[in-house]
Amino acid sequence: MRNDLRETPEYQAVADYLLRLHEPAFGRPHALTEPHATADGSAVVVTGAVYDKLEGLPRTALYRVRDGELRPLAGSPGSARWARFSPDGKRLAFLSDRATARVFQLYLLDVGKDGGEAVAGPEVPGTLEFAHWSPDGTRILLCVAGLGADLAGGQGSGTNVTAAPEADNWLPRVESGATDAAWRSLWLYTVDSGELVKLSPEGLNCWESGWCGPDRVVSVTSPDPGEDSWYSAVLTLVDVPTGETRELYRSPAQLGLPAATPDGGRVAIVRAVCSDRWLVAGDLAVIDVETGASTEIDTHGTDVTFLSWLDAGRLGYLGRRHLDSVAGIVDAAGTARELFSVGHAVGGPWYPDGAFTADGRVITVQHAYHLPHQVTWSGPGTEEVLASVAHEGTKRLLAVAGTAAPVSWEAPDGLEIEGILCTPPGEGPFPLVVNIHGGPIWSFLNSWQINYPWVPLLVSRGYAVLNPNPRGSSGRGQEFARHVVHDMGGADADDLLAGLDALVDRGIADPARIGLTGGSYGGFMSSWLVTRSTRFAASVPVAPVTDWYSQTFTSNIAGWGTTFLGADPEEPGNPVHRRSPVMHASRVVTPTLVVAGAKDRCTPPGQAEEFHRALLAHGTESGLVIYPLEGHGVRAQPALTDFLTRLTGWLHRHMPA
Template identity: 40%
Template sequence: MGIDSTTRRIVEEHFTALYGSAFGRLGQVLAVDAAPDGRRAAVIGEVRSAWRDRPDTVLHLVDLGTGATTRLGSGGDVCPQWSPDGARLAVVTAGAARLVDPDTGADTPAPAVTGTVEYLRWAPDARRLLLGVHRPASGVGGGDAPTVTGTGADRGERGLWVWDTATDSVHRLTVTGAVWEADWCGTERIAAVVSDHPTENSWYTATLTLIEVAGGQRVGYRSDRQLALPAGAPDGSAVAFVESWCSDRGVVAGRLRLLDPATGQVSDVDTHGVDVTDLHWRDALWYTGIREPETAVGVVSGTGVEHVPARPAVPTVAATAPVAGRRSSDEIWSGTDTIGQFLPALAPLPGRRFVAVHSSYTQPHQLVAFGEDGGPRTVLAAGHDGDHRVRDRAGTLSYVDWLAPDGLRIGGFLARPDGPGPHPLVLHVHGGPVLAFRNRWQLSLPVVPLLVAQGYAVLSVNPRGSTGRGREYVDRVVGDMGGADAGDLLAGVDAMIDRGVTEPGRIGVTGHSYGGFMSCWLVGAHPDRFAAAVAASSVTDWYVQHFASEIGWFDVAFLGATPDTPGGPHFTRSPLSLAHRVRTPTLLFAGADDTGVPPVQSTEFATALAESGTPVEHVRYPNEGHVTRGQRAILDQHARLLDWFTRYLPTG
């Protein structure tokens, strides 16, 4: 079915306002690292072109005193890192490491390594760089070549190389297993997250491993949760890391722990209820994270493991290291707005100061220095002329909460148009399930202000399983996906009806990934509650998810069963098992190259709904993966979403 021309025009105007006047110059800042003296910052920012399908990521140098910006890259840049002496910048460009002189812009490429450089870390001696290198599997076809998988197929490699910048030489470290993340711990030891194999599935069972540069390695800590963000103290006295259930690699928020490399003892850190998403050593250990509805920053002084009375052990955690107590920390900033991009992050400055990307629902991203006299100071406003047009039509955002059927407090963010209600309400479900909505620009997704501008209220919920509420809150979704968390969402809808925000019969639902699963699940489990649904990258069949996805470990852990369990949750919690009950008009999006959630699941669900006579459309985008990144596809997806809600959940 074609998209209404008025709807397409509305969407094109919305995205032109967001990006059009920023073509060709620095837009969103994606990553920041500050020089040790605190005078300058290296940032990776988006640079969009009207003629490009995807934005470039480009290295820039920003003077933190004046905001003056110098472009130092041409595209494909990630992972900016200042040397500890502040003399050089290292960056990964198009899969290769390079050094940049911040004063002259002179470039020095690293010697070739076997594979693609994904990240790099400076040694405390400011001479050597640790390179995380990925060699993809050789059996992946291209053109007419076949793709080879199976137990005997090459699975590629994930290893570590060291670049000695003084001699301009590289050598590969001998490591048993696949390295996903790594950092120096002192000058002769490396702390790494290591699994047996380089496949995404293996990451979930990786260990924190200590690797000697001279040779040899040992497991420092093992858990039945996921381990991530290893950060070694420059003097080698401790390794900080985060432990938590994680839905996806790279999406980490959890408990901060310290490992003593000498004794193997592990200490908890009291982060005052913050689920940690980012770590840095700079004179002390800095952490950033989420405490719903706030973002917070703290510092752990010293590097040793302090023996203090520990909290009672959680019996479900199996560790290979003894727990040595709990350290304290000092919280130095918190706010209901947020810092960082996808997850909270910062770059430390001398003293208890830091620089970060700062935003809120109606405040576009800015590079801001915190901790200075007079309060936060805007260094660089990366927004542009069109932002105010989006902001002025985005309505208002408030944090709301309610009680779930079992009495648990649930929270979320309500974006609503100006003027009295009731409004049609779109229930917005995040991915994960271990993730969270935060008060950031557009609530992180352009769909929210787009819908509000057309007269919809949008309720973005953080049900049980979300980050920012501690370990026990996350644990509540494990083994019960589509159970009590679905009740949390429905209770939020009921609360909005009771408060006059909306009314029965005028409710829609949308979400991506786990939010897509939940959207499909809700319209089957509660066929009379929703007038329209839009689901993207959705799990609809847990059997297909287990056997065809690259992360088959996830469903076993989070459903609490294997797919061979007769009548088990792989069937009973699959939206496909309820497709015959669905009467809600449903629009489905999928990326043809999605390896995390195979797109055939959307095909299955769309076919089942069509056979039942339910209005359904299935849109599959070529050359797109789990997240839609191409500008043409993004425009089309939002136009179809708005058209679908306009048709089946009208505002008039």
């Protein structure tokens, strides 16, 4: 297997496919996230992902939504994101790395001056992840991550530390526990005076935070900055004048999305069993700040993923329910009223988010397999498209990407399992690729490219792609999500095998041409299923766990793994060993291409190498690809083009369309 494919016809074909998609939008946004609006909805801003050419990762830029167009805002070198209007709507705070690549600092822009220059805020000791205006608009809460803090798996894993100069690339990697650069802290910036002070005390790591009235802050915190510590984080109240802290709420599940009323009387929080930081989807609770009493809110089966108080009595939320995206408002009595429920994606690449206006409307980014990203304004019985990223490249993709439709089947125990099936034109049976999502607690929706560029690419080559949501996926409530805890690779694997049987019986899938792929937990499952069945013609696991024992002593989320397995690695014969694909490599006959990133701290590349070596030792065809600059998944160009070339080539070789 060659390490450089750039001169091959296969690589050139994939590169041309991607160029045809993105070139018409060079210099303009091709995807949208982080919508925000003034309280009256008169001004809307979004973050756009922009390719100037197919090289590296896309930069991010800010766009004002006006007169049906996306107009650039605060243009500058580098990237900008997280634009937030002040409470009076006159100023815009945003984050940009224009001074130093990947190190985001605060900037302020006068909204009333179109084309005006943004003014830099004070430099913070690290990179900013969030910024929140105080309710009175006089101060900004800054969430600062040190240049050495862990990145979540959804961010690509690794750390956010800047690269060493090339002349110093011989220096060793050194670890000695948590360093000062690993912590996340809170700082306060007073806009008029320019004063910057640190708020959070030493020894308190602040993952997510927001204002709780004018003189308090609420934060999801832990006493350690390591990624594994997030899973046991608690909700903490921080007093601004004194810096004193008080634990407000804790849960055996994970906590996220803290949001408080403007007067600071109540805090809303989402409680959910989670497999990844930032991927929080679950039950909604509202806590009385003074008494600590919590009230559970019935959101009619919706796993909540976004919260925003409209005022002291109304709480806006978005979330997932089965294969739908849902938006609603909880009134002062605690009753949830839905604004909409749609069968496609709302928000960014992971979970629904948006922005609520004071009159009860919500602004979101909506998209589907057949619909490029568009900014939409929704209210009771109304919907208006404000702007779209559609262009000639998206038209070309839609012409070859086939169709997407919901599909369901029955698991061996009778549980209904859902997913999204993408098919090329014509009648089946098709060669089928099962695209397994990560997490395991996440889920597929009908979304643009189903969130992964290989899905429409495979369909354009004549493959059907099943994107399943087995038990453990979000959108079906906490009981459904907890099914995977202490049973990873058990009943959820049976769900996937049952789905294949159903699609074969329905004449959609060719039983002789079924393949697997997926990243993270999908990489584990793509490695695990080939030890369970010999029916697969090919498999391409990405960023997999293949040996839960060695994962425990090399990953930065080892505690999560042993908790979800319910196992102690020192006890022989427990799930750490029984559910490790590498321990069952002798059963595998499926040709397997294992892919990893060298900078991955969640599922280190040794996991891919172990499985590859084990397969070779048992005479099974295997390939190993490790990208030196990638982390958890393959994201940047030209590595992404190379990966797509190897994925389609491996499948074509072993199960041609």
